[in-house]
Amino acid sequence: MNTANRHGSATVTLPADREILITRQFDAPAELVFKAWTTPELVKRWWGFGTSEWLVCDIDLREGGSWRYVTREEGGMEVGFHGEFRTIEAPHRIVSTEVFEGFPVEDPDAAAALNTVVFDERDGVTTMTINVLHVAKEHRDAHVDSGMESGMQVSMDRLEDLAVELDRAA
Amino acid sequence: MARTPTTTDAFNAVAESSRRHLLDAIGAGEVTVGELVDRLGLSQPQVSKHLGVLRAVGLVLVRADGRHRWYRVNGPALKPIHDWVGSFERTWNVRLDRLDDVLAELKPKEETS
Numbered sequence: 583m584n585t586a587n588r589h590g591s592a593t594v595t596l597p598a599d600r601e602i603l604i605t606r607q608f609d610a611p612a613e614l615v616f617k618a619w620t621t622p623e624l625v626k627r628w629w630g631f632g633t634s635e636w637l638v639c640d641i642d643l644r645e646g647g648s649w650r651y652v653t654r655e656e657g658g659m660e661v662g663f664h665g666e667f668r669t670i671e672a673p674h675r676i677v678s679t680e681v682f683e684g685f686p687v688e689d690p691d692a693a694a695a696l697n698t699v700v701f702d703e704r705d706g707v708t709t710m711t712i713n714v715l716h717v718a719k720e721h722r723d724a725h726v727d728s729g730m731e732s733g734m735q736v737s738m739d740r741l742e743d744l745a746v747e748l749d750r751a752a
Numbered sequence: 753m754a755r756t757p758t759t760t761d762a763f764n765a766v767a768e769s770s771r772r773h774l775l776d777a778i779g780a781g782e783v784t785v786g787e788l789v790d791r792l793g794l795s796q797p798q799v800s801k802h803l804g805v806l807r808a809v810g811l812v813l814v815r816a817d818g819r820h821r822w823y824r825v826n827g828p829a830l831k832p833i834h835d836w837v838g839s840f841e842r843t844w845n846v847r848l849d850r851l852d853d854v855l856a857e858l859k860p861k862e863e864t865s
Contacts, residue, residue: 628850
């Protein structure tokens with residue numbers, strides 16, 4: 583069981599109009615993945631990039647509790663995300679909002695996405711899925727507009743599949 | 753963020769869901785406006801309007817054959833979108849590969865505690 587085998591195996595798909603789905607398997611029980619996902623000292627070790635300097639990593643792990651991550655990236659730019667926990671079913675499911683603080687709108691909080699993270703354990707292997715759901719079409723469109731620059735979420739039907747298909751056919 | 757009525761790149765053009773449905777309806781084949789009207793249940797002027805935008809940004813190509821005009825998706829023009837998904841996927845892969853390392857370290861600790 584070499585965890586290096588799974589490196590680079592996360593996949594991103596666009597299952598519906600306003601959704602993005604990230605899928606990845608881990609050679610660890612759900613309980614451990616949940617712990618690594620929700621414990622600040624552990625989150626700091628994986629969520630940023632190797633070069634990120636952590637400024638804030640707060641997790642108030644209860645329904646209605648909030649979370650906030652702020653890192654300083656190479657070049658000095660500060661990048662912040664925050665949200666609120668809506669549902670916590672340890673160690674299998676977390677529903678929370680996510681706001682990118684640099685989102686180019688007047689009120690980034692109104693443009694929050696709803697993230698559903700599921701840890702499904704079978705025979706010691708945990709399959710994690712993150713479903714990112716954009717609430718409003720205009721915010722999703724703004725994400726698309728700013729997508730190239732900010733690397734924020736985008737959601738578009740089956741275009742990705744189509745692009746791959748056509749790429750192969752070309 | 754106000755949207756400009758004319759779109760200048762593939763990302764803007766596909767931000768409108770009708771145009772994504774149109775691309776899906778064209779799919780990997782070649783179709784006429786009439787076929788798209790049937791498939792989508794939109795009016796011919798609506799389909800023509802969206803096709804015009806998609807053609808303007810190069811996402812859709814057209815070929816005249818006698819009295820028919822055949823439309824197809826231009827795969828390479830979808831590449832920026834495909835690249836965006838790829839870049840998002842790479843960001844998550846960096847994170848989750850690091851998470852593997854954290855989990856590998858946690859496991860022995862949990863087993864002995």
